[in-house]
Amino acid sequence: MSKTMNMNVDQDGIAVIEIDVQDRPMNVITADFADDFKNCVEEITKDEKIIGAVLTSAKNDFMAGADLKSMLPSLIGLGDASAMAERIIESHKLNRAMETCGKPFVAAINGTALGGGLEITLSCHYRIAADRNDAVLGLPEVMVGLLPGGGGTQRLPRIIGIQAALELMTQGKHLKPQKALAMGIVNELAPPDELLSKAKQWIIDGGKATQPWDTKGFKVPGGFDPNTKGTIQMFSVVNAMVAKNTNHNYPAPIAIVSSVYEGCQVPIDTGLEIEAKYFVGLLCDPVSGNMIRSLFNNKQSADKLRARPKGVDKHTVKTLGMLGAGMMGAGITLVSAQAGMKVYLLDSTQENAEKGKAYSEKYFQKSVALKKMTEEKKAAIMDNIIATTDYNDLKDCDLIIEAVFENREIKADVTQKTEAVIGEDIIFASNTSTLPISGLAESSSRPHNFIGMHFFSPVEKMPLVEMIMGEQSSDEALAKSLDYIQQIKKTPIVVNDSRGFFTSRVFSTSCNEANEMMREGVNPALIENAARHAGYPVGPFAVQDETTIDLSVKIHNQTKEDMGDDYKPMSSIEVMQKMYELGRLGKRFGKGFYEYPEGGKKFLWPGLSDIYPVNEQQPDIQEIKDRMMSVQALDAYRCLEENVLTSPDDGDIGSIFGWGFPPWTGGVFSYIDMVGLQNFVDRCDDYCDRFGERFKVPDSLRERAKNKEKFYS
Numbered sequence: 075m076s077k078t079m080n081m082n083v084d085q086d087g088i089a090v091i092e093i094d095v096q097d098r099p100m101n102v103i104t105a106d107f108a109d110d111f112k113n114c115v116e117e118i119t120k121d122e123k124i125i126g127a128v129l130t131s132a133k134n135d136f137m138a139g140a141d142l143k144s145m146l147p148s149l150i151g152l153g154d155a156s157a158m159a160e161r162i163i164e165s166h167k168l169n170r171a172m173e174t175c176g177k178p179f180v181a182a183i184n185g186t187a188l189g190g191g192l193e194i195t196l197s198c199h200y201r202i203a204a205d206r207n208d209a210v211l212g213l214p215e216v217m218v219g220l221l222p223g224g225g226g227t228q229r230l231p232r233i234i235g236i237q238a239a240l241e242l243m244t245q246g247k248h249l250k251p252q253k254a255l256a257m258g259i260v261n262e263l264a265p266p267d268e269l270l271s272k273a274k275q276w277i278i279d280g281g282k283a284t285q286p287w288d289t290k291g292f293k294v295p296g297g298f299d300p301n302t303k304g305t306i307q308m309f310s311v312v313n314a315m316v317a318k319n320t321n322h323n324y325p326a327p328i329a330i331v332s333s334v335y336e337g338c339q340v341p342i343d344t345g346l347e348i349e350a351k352y353f354v355g356l357l358c359d360p361v362s363g364n365m366i367r368s369l370f371n372n373k374q375s376a377d378k379l380r381a382r383p384k385g386v387d388k389h390t391v392k393t394l395g396m397l398g399a400g401m402m403g404a405g406i407t408l409v410s411a412q413a414g415m416k417v418y419l420l421d422s423t424q425e426n427a428e429k430g431k432a433y434s435e436k437y438f439q440k441s442v443a444l445k446k447m448t449e450e451k452k453a454a455i456m457d458n459i460i461a462t463t464d465y466n467d468l469k470d471c472d473l474i475i476e477a478v479f480e481n482r483e484i485k486a487d488v489t490q491k492t493e494a495v496i497g498e499d500i501i502f503a504s505n506t507s508t509l510p511i512s513g514l515a516e517s518s519s520r521p522h523n524f525i526g527m528h529f530f531s532p533v534e535k536m537p538l539v540e541m542i543m544g545e546q547s548s549d550e551a552l553a554k555s556l557d558y559i560q561q562i563k564k565t566p567i568v569v570n571d572s573r574g575f576f577t578s579r580v581f582s583t584s585c586n587e588a589n590e591m592m593r594e595g596v597n598p599a600l601i602e603n604a605a606r607h608a609g610y611p612v613g614p615f616a617v618q619d620e621t622t623i624d625l626s627v628k629i630h631n632q633t634k635e636d637m638g639d640d641y642k643p644m645s646s647i648e649v650m651q652k653m654y655e656l657g658r659l660g661k662r663f664g665k666g667f668y669e670y671p672e673g674g675k676k677f678l679w680p681g682l683s684d685i686y687p688v689n690e691q692q693p694d695i696q697e698i699k700d701r702m703m704s705v706q707a708l709d710a711y712r713c714l715e716e717n718v719l720t721s722p723d724d725g726d727i728g729s730i731f732g733w734g735f736p737p738w739t740g741g742v743f744s745y746i747d748m749v750g751l752q753n754f755v756d757r758c759d760d761y762c763d764r765f766g767e768r769f770k771v772p773d774s775l776r777e778r779a780k781n782k783e784k785f786y787s
Contacts, residue, residue, distance in 0.1 A: 078104065079092060079094060079114065080092045080132065081117070086278060087124050088128060088277055089114070089124050089127040089128070090127070091111075091114050091129050093129070093133075093136070093137060099133075100133060100135055100138045101133055102139060102191075103137070103139065104144055104145070105144065105145070108165065115171055116171075118175070119176075119177065124177065125277060126178040126179065126180070127177065127180070127277075129179060129180070129181050129182065129194070129195070135184070135186040135209065136186060137188070137192075137194065138189065139189025139215075142371070143371060146366065149161060155358055158357065162223060162350040162353060166224075166225060169224070172197055172198070173197055173288065174288065175283070178277050178282065178283040179200075180199065180200040180202065180276050180281060181195035181200070181201045181273075182202055182204075182270055182273040183201060183203040183209075183211070183251075185204060186211070187203075187211050188214055189214060189215055190223075190224045192212065193224035193226045195260075196230060199282060200273075200281055201259070201260040202263070202272055202276070203251040203254060204265070204266040205263040205265055205266070206251060207250065211248070211259060212248040213242060214247075214248065215243075215246070215326070216244060216246045216324075216330065218369050219324065219361050219363075220356050220366070221243070221352060223349065223350070225346055227243065227333040227334050227352075228342055228346055230243065230259070231294060231298075232287045232295075233259065233286075234259060236298055236308070236334060236338060237296065244331065245319075251263055258295075287341075288342070298338050316328060321607045321609065323609050324361065329353075333349045336348045361738050361740075364738065364740025364744045364745075365738065368723075368730060368737075368744060369737060372723045375723070376566060376567065376727055381566065383549035383553050385549075386549060386554070388557060389472070390472075391472045391473045391558045392472055393416045393418070394417045395417075395471035395492065395496070396477070397420050397476040397488050398420075398430075398488075399419050400426075400478075400479075402477040402505055402529060403419065403477040403478075404430040404434065405532055406475055406477060406529055406533050407430060407431070407459060408534050409533055409534055409562045409563075409564075411455050411456075412455060412562075414458075415458065417459050418460050418467045418468055419460065419461050420468065421463065423463060424463050427463060430461065431456075431461045435456060438455060465492060468496055469497075473500065473501050473554070473555075474492055474500060475504075476488055476492075477529075480506060480508065480629070480632070481632075482513070486514070486517035489514070493519055498520065500523065502518060502524050502525070504524070505526075505527055505529050506528065507528055507577075508573060508578050508632075508633075509573075510544075511524070511547070513636075514544075515545075515547075521544065522550075522551065523550075524547060524551070525543065525551045525552060526540075526543070526544065526575070527539060527555060528540035536731070537564055537565050537731050538577075538727070539564045540567055540569060540728060541555055541568045542569055542571055542575050545571060552568065565731055567727055567732075568724065569720070569724065570719075570720070572716065572718045575718065576719055576725065576728055576732075577728050577729075580706050580729065580733075583644075583706050583709045584605075584614055584702040584703075584705060586768075587768075588702065590766075591693075592682065592686045593646060593686055595687060595688055596689070596693060596698065597688045597692055598667070598682055600695065601614065602616065604695045604699050605702060607695065608736055609739070611734040614702065615666075615667035616676075618660070618666065622666075623650055623658065623660045624663065627651065627654045652685060661676075665679070701761065701765070703745060704754070705768060705769065707743070707746050707754070708758055710729065710742035710743065711746070712772060714743075722744075725743050726742060729741045743786070744785070744786065751782070752779045754779075755779045758770075
């Protein structure tokens with residue numbers, strides 16, 4: 075019996091191939107799948123009784139694409155680019171055999187089809203998709219640094235035209251079936267229960283067994299002549315957009331454009347060879363390896379709760395107690411209610427609690443307006459959010475999350491009032507960005523049930539949650555908290571307790587570096603642009619305004635109070651204090667490093683140059699990028715050395731999804747590997763001599779460099 079599919083031939087002579095990859099929640103392309111599918115195509119081709127075939131799935135969705143964990147290592151293991159390209163070209167022959175065998179193949183796409191899964195359907199002669207609003211179709215390979223390597227860069231442009239295909243592939247867009255129909259990616263929609271019968275009927279009605287591109291005189295939809303003015307203009311615009319969106323840090327979009335441009339000028343088989351060449355080129359580029367490791371393999375592993383302690387029963391949160399209805403509490407309430415939980419949203423006044431609930435009302439109303447949610451669904455979710463000031467309402471909660479003001483006394487007060495009414499085994503999680511969890515747990519009568527749960531703002535958009543283990547936090551507390559994070563579909567990392575933990579601590583170092591550069595006389599506009607060109611989502615001055623200078627100074631003051639003479643403030647604290655004294659407290663206050671004119675576009679405050687004069691001679695933009703990225707990577711290593719981080723994996727995931735470290739690097743540790751450990755150490759030594767002790771290299775990292783160790787093989 076096949077491990078990946080079943081094939082049956084009905085009385086009309088139609089073969090139905092049901093993809094069903096064993097031991098996988100969703101179908102993926104494996105080596106076994108390729109072998110089994112080849113056998114099916116050969117049998118259909120040879121058996122004269124079979125008049126055509128329907129390709130569908132036995133699972134809820136069609137197929138997610140290739141299993142990168144198993145397929146890529148075997149491909150890369152060939153060690154030679156030519157051998158890799160030959161392997162890929164060989165794999166293309168299977169889909170070409172299906173296209174040219176003389177019998178019609180129709181794809182009955184019963185749900186989501188992504189990557190290689192969609193590429194298989196593009197090789198079929200006709201495509202019918204189930205009319206399901208929860209299904210998506212797309213070629214998202216660019217998101218992990220690759221291009222669609224199963225023929226996508228050649229077939230999709232030949233089906234829907236070059237411009238539309240490039241937009242989808244270079245951006246990795248997902249489409250609902252209705253949109254895919256409108257664009258011509260699928261030929262027809264059908265109710266799920268009629269999908270198979272309609273697919274069979276298409277074959278019975280004489281569906282053509284020839285692809286358009288195998289027909290004499292075929293032309294790409296919309297036309298494609300590389301020598302015409304229209305084509306030159308189109309590719310000029312596409313290249314400009316790719317450059318703008320990637321700053322040339324990501325080779326995959328560029329390779330997609332090149333593969334389409336070159337491949338669509340020649341017959342399909344030659345085009346597939348061109349695609350294979352570009353695909354291998356990406357595999358040999360460290361950027362794709364970085365992105366696949368961190369954005370695919372390690373993220374998947376984290377989402378599957380690799381850090382969850384064994385021996386603790388699975389825990390489902392049905393009722394959440396949310397302490398604090400401010401921006402963070404309101405966001406956590408939103409995602410929890412969206413996941414089906416009842417939420418008691420508690421604040422000091424009913425007005426504040428209702429205001430926090432209104433945040434969800436406004437968010438879900440937008441979904442209704444966009445027809446992503448029904449009014450009835452919204453009403454059901456909102457009914458599950460109860461705004462309150464009464465701690466007794468928390469007595470039946472399965473989990474408590476505290477997100478009140480970053481003040482020890484306030485946090486201690488709500489902790490004790492909550493523990494007076496909740497069950498003895500209920501986990502209490504504190505959403506704090508900097509205050510050590512072990513210290514906050516001192517106010518708890520059950521510190522083994524006390525844990526840190528650091529969300530990022532805005533909660534509904536940010537995918538990461540940083541779990542912080544206090545000195546007495548139990549495995550049960552961690553396991554139950556991770557189960558909750560999985561319920562709300564976030565990605566967790568687990569760190570040990572320290573001031574600022576991992577993300578807040580390391581994130582702040584690039585802001586400090588930017589402030590130091592400004593003090594040195596570097597133009598703030600150059601610093602902001604360098605950060606964006608490096609791949610950060612926003613510049614360091616803009617992000618300080620977003621998180622507020624007010625908060626940074628308050629954290630500094632609280633830390634100074636807690637640590638006394640042991641406290642060593644960041645080197646540029648003078649800049650923050652100066653801005654604070656000037657009342658420039660950040661975006662929320664209307665002014666900070668930037669001016670925020672009402673109804674206008676923000677711009678850097680001109681007064682910065684009066685305080686910190688700009689030098690006539692400015693540094694190279696690459697050095698500015700290197701300083702910001704290196705200072706973060708170096709401090710991330712210190713976190714690993716100090717056991718705040720327990721693995722480079724969590725450091726990479728946390729840096730990308732927590733504060734936006736450039737994804738093309740794969741994260742802070744992948745970045746060090748990519749630079750080369752010895753090169754990185756040499757660079758930091760140079761910066762230490764020129765800019766200060768914050769670049770001092772730990773002895774253990776120097777030893778790693780000497781031994782030529784890497785964080786990843």
